[in-house]
Amino acid sequence: MTMAEIIDGKRFAEHLRAEIGRHVVRLREQHLVTPGLAVILVGEDPASQVYVRNKARQAREATMASFEYRLPHSVPQEKVLELIERLNADPAVHGILVQLPLPPQVDADRVINAIRPDKDIDGFHPINAGALATGGDGMVPCTPLGCLMLLKHRLGDMSGLRAVVLGRSNIVGKPMASLLLRESCTVTIAHSKTRDLAEECRRADILVAAVGRARMVHGDWIKPGATVIDVGINRIETPDGKGRLVGDVDFDSAAAVAGAITPVPGGVGPMTIACLLLNTLEAACRQHGLPVPA
Ligand code: NDP
Secondary structure (H helix, E strand, C coil): CCCCEECCHHHHHHHHHHHHHHHHHHHHHHHCCCCEEEEEEECCCHHHHHHHHHHHHHHHHCCCEEEEEEECCCCCHHHHHHHHHHHHHCCCCCEEEECCCCCCCCCHHHHHHHCCHHHECCCCCHHHHHHHHCCCCCCCCHHHHHHHHHHHHHHCCCCCCEEEEECCCCCCHHHHHHHHHHCCCEEEEECCCCCCHHHHHHCCCEEEECCCCCCCECHHHCCCCCEEEECCCEEECCCCCCCEEECCECHHHHHCCCCEECCCCCCHHHHHHHHHHHHHHHHHHHHCCCCCCC
16 A cells, blocks of 8 residues: 655646746846757667657657757767767757767767867766866756655755765766755765665665665665665566666655655656756857856
């Protein structure tokens, strides 16, 4: 029996995208600026193709300019870097996103470091990562930003709450922990070497799971009433052979204990793309010396 409130990320993201769309229209009408998002996809990975298609479609729906660059799987690294150089200099492009993963001949760090930090809407550039870690003003990675918005909406002031972030990747776990620290939570980052993971999780008022392990977090790992944010996207086999997506949290057992929980799909995923559009809008405002919408 589900007892927890289901945090509807899909609906929240729809509202956010509509609001972003209104800001985009105002920006164009008042300042003749159309935010532009450039997405680079290398290779034919089916999941990446779906992500890129969704990002481009939602950018167009928000009436942003969307530029897509599809490069073959065998493309040499220099060609990718050349394209980024060109986009860095293009005034119609305010945000550049390189869809990961990249093929082995292309060094992801070199590619990310080549993006102009003020156009790095993924927030992965070391300057932006450093700004987040030191309390500065930079681009915040989209997935943790989306998680934070959902948390703030549900909890309001999070000061003093115990937060556990499961996972320490540069794109989710670490920036999520920095954001929660910025909200004055007491933050623990857990990972594959953490001893007694379940016990760490049971202390959490806020539990963010970003490990990439299907249904790893069970209800008995969760403090009664906790807010659970499930970042994981894992494809599992089903008897009919079609497969389905599940999170890192075992939804049914967790929902019987938690106070609120995000579903998969329909939780964090839609927020990630909405925050990408938000970062593109902010980047456009900053690059034109205009105030960033509140
Ligand atoms: P990574 O593989 O980069 O990082 C996974 C982290 O989980 C690592 O820190 C790893 O620890 C830790 N981990 C792995 N296994 C265990 C375990 N058994 N016990 C404890 N910790 C473990 O993944 P990402 O951060 O990129 O992504 C995490 C999940 O989030 C994935 O399912 C991904 O698909 C999803 N995702 C969803 C997004 C969305 O929009 N909803 C966006 C981005 C990611 P260690 O460092 O010690 O190896």
